[in-house]
Amino acid sequence: xxxxTRMPSEPQPVSILPVSECWxxxxxxxxxxxxxxxxxxxxxFPVNFAVQNRTVLFRTAEGTKLVASAVSREVLFEADGxxxxxxxxxxxxxxxxxxxxxxxxxxxxxxxxxxxxxPDDKSHYVRIRPVNVTGRRFFFRDAIAR
Amino acid sequence: xxxxTRMPSEPQPVSILPVSECWxxxxxxxxxxxxxxxxxxxxxFPVNFAVQNRTVLFRTAEGTKLVASAVSREVLFEADGxxxxxxxxxxxxxxxxxxxxxxxxxxxxxxxxxxxxxPDDKSHYVRIRPVNVTGRRFFFRDAIAR
Numbered sequence: 001x002x003x004x005t006r007m008p009s010e011p012q013p014v015s016i017l018p019v020s021e022c023w024x025x026x027x028x029x030x031x032x033x034x035x036x037x038x039x040x041x042x043x044x045f046p047v048n049f050a051v052q053n054r055t056v057l058f059r060t061a062e063g064t065k066l067v068a069s070a071v072s073r074e075v076l077f078e079a080d081g082x083x084x085x086x087x088x089x090x091x092x093x094x095x096x097x098x099x100x101x102x103x104x105x106x107x108x109x110x111x112x113x114x115x116x117x118x119p120d121d122k123s124h125y126v127r128i129r130p131v132n133v134t135g136r137r138f139f140f141r142d143a144i145a146r
Numbered sequence: 147x148x149x150x151t152r153m154p155s156e157p158q159p160v161s162i163l164p165v166s167e168c169w170x171x172x173x174x175x176x177x178x179x180x181x182x183x184x185x186x187x188x189x190x191f192p193v194n195f196a197v198q199n200r201t202v203l204f205r206t207a208e209g210t211k212l213v214a215s216a217v218s219r220e221v222l223f224e225a226d227g228x229x230x231x232x233x234x235x236x237x238x239x240x241x242x243x244x245x246x247x248x249x250x251x252x253x254x255x256x257x258x259x260x261x262x263x264x265p266d267d268k269s270h271y272v273r274i275r276p277v278n279v280t281g282r283r284f285f286f287r288d289a290i291a292r
Contacts (some may be wrong), residue, residue: 035181035188
């Protein structure tokens with residue numbers, strides 16, 4: 001299983017982002033995707049979200065599949081963005097927790113997070129406290145079709 | 147566990163998309179996200195992709211974590227898009243397979259799928275044959291920040 005170190009003759013097509021840049025990119029992304037793994041089944045849920053003190057905060061309705069599969073479990077959260085020449089993706093991994101105490105909810109309200117649809121249906125805050133944050137930037141060789 | 151059928155007094159904030167519309171939306175999306183579940187660990191990989199005969203086709207490098215965790219397994223694939231007032235998300239579930247025969251690869255080449263980065267590193271075609279396709283459209287109550 002030998003490996004050969006090659007000196008790149010042109011810019012590398014993928015670069016690893018520093019964690020501070022990952023958080024800046026996340027903070028500017030309106031939409032992310034929550035990935036849960038519950039009872040052997042993966043699910044993915046697009047959510048709007050806010051970044052607060054290097055955590056990811058979102059709202060959802062009580063009693064949903066999302067809440068059942070996410071809360072008190074390790075989840076993934078991904079956001080990305082792209083132009084026609086480059087793209088980025090940031091992936092957060094960590095436990096998700098429902099917020100219950102008045103203090104927790106008051107803190108979350110400060111993020112001024114908008115729900116996607118009807119605010120009356122989105123009464124449940126969930127916060128992901130990352131144990132791992134990774135980000136990459138991709139440089140496209142050919143402009144991608146939009 | 148009774149349920150009450152409520153007549154909506156305004157447009158419902160989420161609508162379920164017909165499968166034909168799901169495929170139209172997928173075909174117009176340049177980027178999607180592959181979710182794998184391998185040995186109890188979920189991973190998510192942004193990929194560019196093509197739709198071909200109601201399958202999802204993408205390329206990747208040999209020997210990657212993506213190939214190890216995706217091939218010959220059930221995967222999820224998600225694409226989405228949004229304006230400031232509405233969004234959509236389509237989720238495909240099905241087995242992923244590497245393409246090996248000349249015939250399979252010739253068929254895949256017809257999709258004219260561009261690799262994201264260096265084409266020399268993206269020699270491996272993977273095709274997802276969905277067993278399930280679901281799509282939703284979300285109507286935002288408040289314009290989301292971009």
